[in-house]
Amino acid sequence: MCRPVKAARSEAESPAAIPPRTAPAPRERCFHCATPCPPDAPEQDGRRFCCRGCLAVYQVLTNNGLGHFYDLGQGAGVRVKEEPASGGRWDYLDDPGVRDRLLDFREGNLARVTLHVPAMHCVACVWLLENLFRLREGIGSSEVNFPRREVSILFDLAKVPLSGVVALLDSLGYPPVLRLDAVEGRRARPSFKRLYLQLGVAGFAFGNTMLFSFPAYLGLEPTAAAGLSRFFGWLSMALAVPVVLFSAADYWKAAWQAVRRRVLTIDFPIALGLAALFGRSAWEVMAGAGPGYFDSLTGLVFFLLCGRLFQQKSYERLSFDRDYRAFFPMAVTRRRGDGEETVPVSRVKVGDRLIIRHRELLPADARLVRGRGLLDYSFVTGESAPVEKRAGDLLYAGGRQMGTAVEVEVLRPVAQSYLASLWSREEVARPRSGGWAGITDRVSRWFTVTVVGVALAAAAWWAGRGQWGVGLWAFTAVLIVACPCALALAAPFAHGAAQRRLGLAGVFLRSADVVEALARVDMVVFDKTGTLTAPGQEETVWEGDELTVAERRAVAALAGQSAHPLARAMVRAVGRIERRIEVAAFHEEPGFGLSGEVDGHRWCLGSAAWLRRNGVPAPVGGVADQAEVWCAVNGRLLGRWRFRGRLRPESAPVLRAWRQAGMRLALLSGDQARERDRFAPLFGPDAEMLFEQTPAAKLEQVRRWREEGRVVMMVGDGLNDAGALRASDVGVAVTAGPGEFSPASDVILEGGRLDRLPAAWRLARSTTRLVRASIGVSLVYNAVGISLAAQGLLAPWICAVLMPLSSVSVIALAVGGVRWAAARLGLPTAHAISPETSTLEAVAV
Amino acid sequence: MSALYFLIPVSLLVAVVFLGWFIWAVRSGQYEDTSTPALRMLADEEAEPGAAPRVTDPTPKQEKRE
Numbered sequence A: 001m002c003r004p005v006k007a008a009r010s011e012a013e014s015p016a017a018i019p020p021r022t023a024p025a026p027r028e029r030c031f032h033c034a035t036p037c038p039p040d041a042p043e044q045d046g047r048r049f050c051c052r053g054c055l056a057v058y059q060v061l062t063n064n065g066l067g068h069f070y071d072l073g074q075g076a077g078v079r080v081k082e083e084p085a086s087g088g089r090w091d092y093l094d095d096p097g098v099r100d101r102l103l104d105f106r107e108g109n110l111a112r113v114t115l116h117v118p119a120m121h122c123v124a125c126v127w128l129l130e131n132l133f134r135l136r137e138g139i140g141s142s143e144v145n146f147p148r149r150e151v152s153i154l155f156d157l158a159k160v161p162l163s164g165v166v167a168l169l170d171s172l173g174y175p176p177v178l179r180l181d182a183v184e185g186r187r188a189r190p191s192f193k194r195l196y197l198q199l200g201v202a203g204f205a206f207g208n209t210m211l212f213s214f215p216a217y218l219g220l221e222p223t224a225a226a227g228l229s230r231f232f233g234w235l236s237m238a239l240a241v242p243v244v245l246f247s248a249a250d251y252w253k254a255a256w257q258a259v260r261r262r263v264l265t266i267d268f269p270i271a272l273g274l275a276a277l278f279g280r281s282a283w284e285v286m287a288g289a290g291p292g293y294f295d296s297l298t299g300l301v302f303f304l305l306c307g308r309l310f311q312q313k314s315y316e317r318l319s320f321d322r323d324y325r326a327f328f329p330m331a332v333t334r335r336r337g338d339g340e341e342t343v344p345v346s347r348v349k350v351g352d353r354l355i356i357r358h359r360e361l362l363p364a365d366a367r368l369v370r371g372r373g374l375l376d377y378s379f380v381t382g383e384s385a386p387v388e389k390r391a392g393d394l395l396y397a398g399g400r401q402m403g404t405a406v407e408v409e410v411l412r413p414v415a416q417s418y419l420a421s422l423w424s425r426e427e428v429a430r431p432r433s434g435g436w437a438g439i440t441d442r443v444s445r446w447f448t449v450t451v452v453g454v455a456l457a458a459a460a461w462w463a464g465r466g467q468w469g470v471g472l473w474a475f476t477a478v479l480i481v482a483c484p485c486a487l488a489l490a491a492p493f494a495h496g497a498a499q500r501r502l503g504l505a506g507v508f509l510r511s512a513d514v515v516e517a518l519a520r521v522d523m524v525v526f527d528k529t530g531t532l533t534a535p536g537q538e539e540t541v542w543e544g545d546e547l548t549v550a551e552r553r554a555v556a557a558l559a560g561q562s563a564h565p566l567a568r569a570m571v572r573a574v575g576r577i578e579r580r581i582e583v584a585a586f587h588e589e590p591g592f593g594l595s596g597e598v599d600g601h602r603w604c605l606g607s608a609a610w611l612r613r614n615g616v617p618a619p620v621g622g623v624a625d626q627a628e629v630w631c632a633v634n635g636r637l638l639g640r641w642r643f644r645g646r647l648r649p650e651s652a653p654v655l656r657a658w659r660q661a662g663m664r665l666a667l668l669s670g671d672q673a674r675e676r677d678r679f680a681p682l683f684g685p686d687a688e689m690l691f692e693q694t695p696a697a698k699l700e701q702v703r704r705w706r707e708e709g710r711v712v713m714m715v716g717d718g719l720n721d722a723g724a725l726r727a728s729d730v731g732v733a734v735t736a737g738p739g740e741f742s743p744a745s746d747v748i749l750e751g752g753r754l755d756r757l758p759a760a761w762r763l764a765r766s767t768t769r770l771v772r773a774s775i776g777v778s779l780v781y782n783a784v785g786i787s788l789a790a791q792g793l794l795a796p797w798i799c800a801v802l803m804p805l806s807s808v809s810v811i812a813l814a815v816g817g818v819r820w821a822a823a824r825l826g827l828p829t830a831h832a833i834s835p836e837t838s839t840l841e842a843v844a845v
Numbered sequence B: 001m002s003a004l005y006f007l008i009p010v011s012l013l014v015a016v017v018f019l020g021w022f023i024w025a026v027r028s029g030q031y032e033d034t035s036t037p038a039l040r041m042l043a044d045e046e047a048e049p050g051a052a053p054r055v056t057d058p059t060p061k062q063e064k065r066e
Helices: A051-065 A070-072 A096-102 A125-128 A161-171 A193-212 A222-247 A249-261 A269-286 A294-312 A418-423 A439-464 A468-481 A485-504 A514-519 A527-531 A549-559 A565-574 A608-613 A649-662 A673-684 A695-707 A722-729 A757-790 A798-826 B004-027 B037-040
Strands: A103-107 A110-116 A139-145 A150-156 A331-336 A339-342 A353-356 A367-370 A373-376 A386-387 A406-410 A507-509 A525-526 A535-545 A586-591 A593-598 A601-606 A625-635 A636-647 A664-668 A688-690 A713-716 A730-736 A747-749
Touching: A051 A161, A051 A757, A070 A139, A096 A103, A103 A593, A110 A161, A125 A139, A125 B037, A139 B037, A150 A161, A150 A339, A161 A353, A161 A664, A193 A222, A193 A294, A222 A269, A222 A294, A222 B004, A249 A269, A249 A695, A269 A294, A269 A468, A294 A485, A294 A798, A373 A593, A439 A468, A439 A757, A468 A485, A468 A757, A485 A507, A485 A514, A485 A757, A485 A798, A507 A514, A507 A757, A514 A730, A514 A757, A525 A527, A525 A695, A527 A664, A527 A673, A535 A565, A549 A593, A549 A601, A549 A625, A565 A636, A565 A649, A586 A757, A608 A625, A649 A664, A649 A673, A649 A757, A664 A695, A673 A688, A695 A713, A695 A722, A722 A730, A747 A757, A757 A798
Parallel strands: A525 A664, A525 A713, A664 A688, A713 A730, A730 A747
Antiparallel strands: A103 A110, A110 A150, A139 A150, A331 A339, A331 A353, A353 A406, A367 A406, A373 A386, A507 A747, A535 A636, A586 A593, A593 A601, A601 A625, A625 A636
16 A cells, blocks of 8 residues: 655645654763763662763772762763773783883883873863872873873883773773874974073073163163173173073074075074174173173063964964874784784785774775675765675775674785875875965065165275274164064064964964965865764754654664664654664665564665665655655655755855855865755855865865965865865864864864854954054164164164064064954954863764 | 172072072973863862762752763
């Protein structure tokens, strides 16, 4: 019997939506992790827990005297999501080759390891991780670095192996993230020690020499206490020597390299000015001719170092530099004889047989030997539907196996897989900074030439008059007064201030000079899946008669057997499975659908063709723009679901804002052109929308636009469009939280806050204008000062005051101006934690 | 006035001692992480062996995402 399908209605009549789940009665929350408890939740000591995992952790903590954990943060525990892995999962860590690369140091049996634990999120976590020694004999002290989400553990190798330490963390709900790049030795952890020391010495000298210069500032005649005046001069010189030798060392090096490469960067005039200052001041002191300008010298070095620190202190939590190795697991299961062993990925050789289980990532190009391959390549191609592979098929690295375990034979070494080749293409491997000269370097080039020219001309002019003394004085005075400090300070301080304000708004820049690139952007390219649409959420529309509760449960039970994303979407749409429901005779035909028996009824879920194949009269020809799943029971058609990626709420307003700003837009998507009509009105008629783009094609397209002369900003989710992100002028990765994975990109947008991008762009433009203004102001300073100096008219006290004054005023103008611009754009002044980022657990796909 | 010839170097010496402490602090890594100590301060109580949590309310007030 054929039930008429109501789906033949037109869009005008709204289809019946699935009745909303009645809100459950407020359930108790787990004492450990604060998620709501199901009805049959375990209980102990009068407290409820959501699962056995949480209960287990509770027991461990209370039995070892660590109950204070719950006083520090109620419900602060991390939910232990998966079953504790069968023993042996961490065994590969005891392999000396692997272990010794992971350890920070080792002396006899004493070892220390630093592990990245993104799951820590609060005071209670920090406290617990620093009290690990109470839980396992052999573990000594441990120290947490919260901004980096790292814990350093000291332990005795004789009593507990490294695998034991990691297993302990895992069992508490704090699994360390062990990625390939940690073992392969790219541990770039910036240490600012040297910079702090240089800053400290310079600041110390600056403060003290300023005190010694007070008489000069006040214009007191040295004749009153000439001896003291000379004494102060010598003291100032003594203080300035370590500054010149140590604090300013990097400038000498950079200037020397600039000379050798014949490129004039900002460091050259700085070095020249410092040398002139020191030389002139030392001469004055030694000849008894005056107090010198050591306060200006040390002050200039101090401010320059402040600017550098400001610029380099990017957010420690974020790691912008990850390549494919950051995504790959460290170890994989390899078949050896009749058994299996867990080996580090670096040991995998061509010809090895690997066993890839459910949700594991394939680390190398391989051929499928046994099992049914269902590989999710969303990481590589962006397509969400898994690809079915049969024995003998070629599998590319980067695919995630969904379903039962498969056995594969490795064809190419890990580093030579297709994925790695994508990452190492020329555009991708190019270092990000240094693509084009910043404004500072451009100005400094002609600035240096001009200043040196004027100085030489002045000296020559006076020398021509026979007044060598005045000539020498004029020469050094010009070099001193022509303060490059504004040039050197305006850009770093303004960009640094902008970077900080944007960070507060959830827009994290890799470094301060991204601000400059951001300001020049005139084209914005969007990825579709995961960027404009929210990942893992879809709009679901049910067309058909209302399903009873029993029917919905049956559908959920059946769909829950499959790992296909549409099946998972159906489970989400229909409601969680509350009771264990037996499904008999389950059969899944990849690309078509599922069938099975529940309570004696035969269910069929899938495409129309699948239903027809099973004897259900389903209509031919579906709506082209949406994924759909038909449903039938006992040969009777019930209806269908239609799924559509849900747009992020910010997407439409952001696109409108960009269009109003006159920005050129484009869309690059790996999916089929199903949704062109949906996005066309948002993007407008001038935008280019390209579909079915592979990652390589996206990269090529971005390159082509750049060759047309456009400055391209690419916005993507950072996974399969990583190549395109890197190839663009500014790559923006949209992630759920700052602790998330993101490959090399210039900007990370926290919590998917697309709406912050236009404001960020405007702030970048304001900052650039501000920097130009600061440089302009300082050029005025310099013009006045140089003209006076060239004529030999400059009184010493003017020189002494002008330099620190100009430095401070430039900094104040830069930072204050950026703050004002940011306030005008409505950017927040404090870090607001959006609900999506309140926990930093890595988001499961 | 001539006392200054003595006093200034002495005060400079005292200042240098402080600079030395600063250098020591930087080199021993105290500036590596300036935010975790703030968190640690909030949890300064020692764990008592065998103690149960003092919180008696079984329903945590903190809202958490499911």
